[in-house]
Amino acid sequence: MSTEPPLFDLHRRPERRDAARNRELLLDAAHRLVDRDGVDAVTMDAVAAEAGVGKGTVFRRFGSRAGLMSALLDHGEARWQGRVISGPPPLGPGAPALDRLLAFGESRLERTLVSGDLMVAAAGRHGRSLPAVAFLVAHVRHLLAELDVTGDLPVMALSLLAPLDVTFVLPQLEAGVTRERILATWTDLVRRVVEAG
Amino acid sequence: MSTEPPLFDLHRRPERRDAARNRELLLDAAHRLVDRDGVDAVTMDAVAAEAGVGKGTVFRRFGSRAGLMSALLDHGEARWQGRVISGPPPLGPGAPALDRLLAFGESRLERTLVSGDLMVAAAGRHGRSLPAVAFLVAHVRHLLAELDVTGDLPVMALSLLAPLDVTFVLPQLEAGVTRERILATWTDLVRRVVEAG
DNA sequence: AGACCAAACGGACCGCGGTCCGCTTCTATT
DNA sequence: AATAGAAGCGGACCGCGGTCCGTTTGGTCT
Numbered sequence: 001m002s003t004e005p006p007l008f009d010l011h012r013r014p015e016r017r018d019a020a021r022n023r024e025l026l027l028d029a030a031h032r033l034v035d036r037d038g039v040d041a042v043t044m045d046a047v048a049a050e051a052g053v054g055k056g057t058v059f060r061r062f063g064s065r066a067g068l069m070s071a072l073l074d075h076g077e078a079r080w081q082g083r084v085i086s087g088p089p090p091l092g093p094g095a096p097a098l099d100r101l102l103a104f105g106e107s108r109l110e111r112t113l114v115s116g117d118l119m120v121a122a123a124g125r126h127g128r129s130l131p132a133v134a135f136l137v138a139h140v141r142h143l144l145a146e147l148d149v150t151g152d153l154p155v156m157a158l159s160l161l162a163p164l165d166v167t168f169v170l171p172q173l174e175a176g177v178t179r180e181r182i183l184a185t186w187t188d189l190v191r192r193v194v195e196a197g
Numbered sequence: 198m199s200t201e202p203p204l205f206d207l208h209r210r211p212e213r214r215d216a217a218r219n220r221e222l223l224l225d226a227a228h229r230l231v232d233r234d235g236v237d238a239v240t241m242d243a244v245a246a247e248a249g250v251g252k253g254t255v256f257r258r259f260g261s262r263a264g265l266m267s268a269l270l271d272h273g274e275a276r277w278q279g280r281v282i283s284g285p286p287p288l289g290p291g292a293p294a295l296d297r298l299l300a301f302g303e304s305r306l307e308r309t310l311v312s313g314d315l316m317v318a319a320a321g322r323h324g325r326s327l328p329a330v331a332f333l334v335a336h337v338r339h340l341l342a343e344l345d346v347t348g349d350l351p352v353m354a355l356s357l358l359a360p361l362d363v364t365f366v367l368p369q370l371e372a373g374v375t376r377e378r379i380l381a382t383w384t385d386l387v388r389r390v391v392e393a394g
Numbered sequence: 395a396g397a398c399c400a401a402a403c404g405g406a407c408c409g410c411g412g413t414c415c416g417c418t419t420c421t422a423t424t
Numbered sequence: 425a426a427t428a429g430a431a432g433c434g435g436a437c438c439g440c441g442g443t444c445c446g447t448t449t450g451g452t453c454t
Contacts, residue, residue, distance in 0.1 A: 395454105396453105396454090397452100397453090397454090398451105398452085398453085398454105399450105399451095399452095400449105400450095400451090400452105401448105401449085401450085401451095402447105402448080402449070402450090403446105403447080403448070403449080404445105404446100404447085404448095405444100405445105406443105406444090406445100407442105407443080407444080407445105408441105408442085408443075408444100409440105409441095409442090409443105410439105410440090410441090410442105411438105411439095411440090411441105412437105412438085412439090412440105413436105413437080413438075413439105414435100414436090414437080414438100415434105415435105415436100415437105416433105416434100417432105417433080417434090418431105418432080418433070418434100419430105419431085419432070419433085420429105420430090420431075420432085421428105421429100421430090421431095422427105422428095422429100422430100423426105423427085423428090424425100424426090424427090
């Protein structure tokens with residue numbers, strides 16, 4: 001549950017104790033604000049005030065508002081990734097690859113619906129950074145390989161993930177397209193891709 | 198080449214003469230700024246100053262920065278749509294539907310590469326507004342129907358368009374994925390969907 | 395022509411994300 | 425324990441998108 005940011009680059013010295021303490025303070029404060037008033041209320045000034053630190057500290061720790069939002073999102077994402085990697089089937093290992101892939105789509109759509117606003121806030125300028133989707137691509141790619149799909153699997157995996165992205169799902173919901181239609185069509189899409197293997 | 202914004206709702210009175218004049222002034226100014234200094238230099242204050250009007254006028258005419266960017270984008274989009282609807286095959290009518298669809302993908306990817314930064318700037322909060330993609334969805338949907346693809350065609354059309362969206366294309370390019378790989382994989386994807394009809 | 399009023403205008407104003415820099419605090423070293 | 429210097433800190437400051445409202449302008453009706 002701790003939230004170290006280095007994780008790569010083992011050369012870098014660990015955070016100073018006060019810095020680590022402030023990181024936790026800020027994450028707690030941000031979480032509290034999201035729960036109480038929603039994502040839009042999470043301004044950098046508000047987080048700083050709620051945590052009792054200076055505004056500069058927020059930027060020093062998280063780089064930007066999108067960075068802070070990503071950090072908030074990561075808690076839930078990590079738990080979800082755990083379910084994908086080692087949870088019960090069909091999402092987790094143990095089920096046939098196609099079942100896993102379809103369960104993955106449904107579960108991912110669910111997460112998009114639940115945390116969509118955070119995902120939007122965590123995306124800077126253009127869409128989310130590639131590291132943020134690296135896990136998704138890797139997993140889909142792996143399942144596609146197991147299903148003997150040939151071709152450029154990394155790009156194909158991302159292409160299959162695109163329709164489930166928050167930037168496409170939310171506008172459709174607003175336009176009256178139901179969750180069920182989106183999921184059914186994604187399932188159809190995946191089946192066609194796999195069957196044409 | 199004129200840029201009327203009503204176009205729907207015929208009840209609404211036409212724009213007053215000074216308003217129409219200012220709209221043109223502003224679009225010209227914005228275009229000039231884009232060409233000279235790039236999209237990021239197009240701040241609302243800069244456009245107002247360049248056009249010689251007040252800042253409030255810019256917002257009155259275009260609603261927001263994203264709205265102004267959409268208006269800029271629309272010039273090129275309309276020309277491109279014309280090529281799709283009535284240009285030479287295979288993009289325009291006259292070629293077999295699958296050829297048209299594949300040509301559509303290539304041409305759309307090209308446009309994304311050319312005007313990607315404008316597209317990003319024209320997108321508010323979450324992805325582009327649905328009206329902005331309505332034409333794309335309608336066209337792909339039409340071609341899918343001609344190809345006897347069954348299912349939820351509007352959602353399927355959008356799902357096929359998603360991988361070509363600027364929010365997915367630009368990060369991939371930055372990550373070293375070539376234009377050719379993206380196009381080849383999209384072609385592959387479409388072929389699989391159509392063949393499994 | 396004059397008068398009326400909706401539409402349009404302009405720019406002061408606000409809140410937010412992000413930067414900067416002088417000051418403080420931690421920690422490694424001796 | 426003393427010290428040096430890197431890491432962290434805070435908050436004033438800036439530019440931008442967006443709003444507001446008192447003033448001006450242009451179409452319309454008599």
